[in-house]
Amino acid sequence: MMEIRTVGSFASALAVSGDGRTVVGSDTVIDGNGNGYEQAFRWVSNLADVNGDGFLNADDFDQFAAAFESGDPAGDFNHDSFVNGDDYDAFAEAFEAGC
Ligand SMILES: [Ca+2]
Numbered sequence: 001m002m003e004i005r006t007v008g009s010f011a012s013a014l015a016v017s018g019d020g021r022t023v024v025g026s027d028t029v030i031d032g033n034g035n036g037y038e039q040a041f042r043w044v045s046n047l048a049d050v051n052g053d054g055f056l057n058a059d060d061f062d063q064f065a066a067a068f069e070s071g072d073p074a075g076d077f078n079h080d081s082f083v084n085g086d087d088y089d090a091f092a093e094a095f096e097a098g099c
């Protein structure tokens, strides 16, 4: 059995997308015999993780809903400069896809 060891940071990241939601790089992998080797990774966060904590849960829904209901720019989920039903639909789709 193989496990990926958490190094606690993206110190081995080679590139990060402009929005910071996609990271590519390499990490040390430890196999069942304790042997380590480098393996490439690609990490993409779910856009519905609006608080960016790496988990998709009610906290994200509540934070988005509060921004959406108040018309706050953070509720502009599709980044078209308007806060409307399209944003709610896009958020709901991303949220459901990530659950
Ligand atoms: Ca979250």
Ligand SMILES: [Ca+2]
Binding pocket: 075, 076, 077, 078, 079, 080, 081, 082, 083, 084, 086, 087
């Ligand atoms: Ca929008």
